[in-house]
Amino acid sequence: MSTVVIQRPRPDAPAPRPEDEPIVKNVFFWPDIDPADVRDVMRIEGTITAPRLRLAIKSAIAEVNAELFTFRRDQMADGYQRLEDVPGEQLDGESVRVSEYRNAVSAMTMATLSEQYRSFDTTATGGRKADVVEASIGELWRNARNAISNVAERSHCIIGLL
Secondary structure (H helix, E strand, O other): OOOOOOOOOOOOOOOOOOOOOOOOOOOOOOOOEEHHHHHHOOOOOOOOOOHHHHHHHHHHHHHHHHHHHHHHHHHOOOOOOOHOOOOOEEEEEEEHHHHHHHHHHHHHHHHHEEEEHHHHHHOHHHHHHHHHHHHHHHHHHHHHHHHHHOOOOOOOOOOOOO
C-alpha cells in the first residue's frame, strides 16, 4: 500500500515574482529604474504582474519628472547633463540626489499600487491586506513628496489654506 501526498497551493501564499523584468528607461537627465529594485525595496509581492508594475513605475516617473522639471532645467542651464553630475553628498558611492529620486519613484509606485490593491485580490485575505496597506498609503505619498523635496533641496513643509 502506498500513500501519495499532494499539497494544495495555499491561497494566501505570495506568487513568485517575475524574473528578468527589463529596466524602465528614463529621459536623459534622470536615472533609469530597475523594477526588481522597486520590488525589493517596497516589498512588492509577485501577485503584482510585471506589466502592472511597469505601468505604475512609468506613471510615477512621469509625475516625479514633472514635479522636478524646474530643478532639471536649472541644473542643465548650469551645465549638468545628468542628475548624478549635480554636486552633492555621496552615500555608499551614490549621489544622495539619485538615491532620493529612486526613493520618490518607488514610494509613488507603491502608493499607486496600494490604492488599487482591492482590484488585485478581492478575497477575504485580500480585503484584510488592503485594509492594512490602506493605512500606509498617506505615508507613502508623504515619503514621495519628501524625497522629491530632497532632490531639489526644498523644504518639506506643505501648507494649505482652509
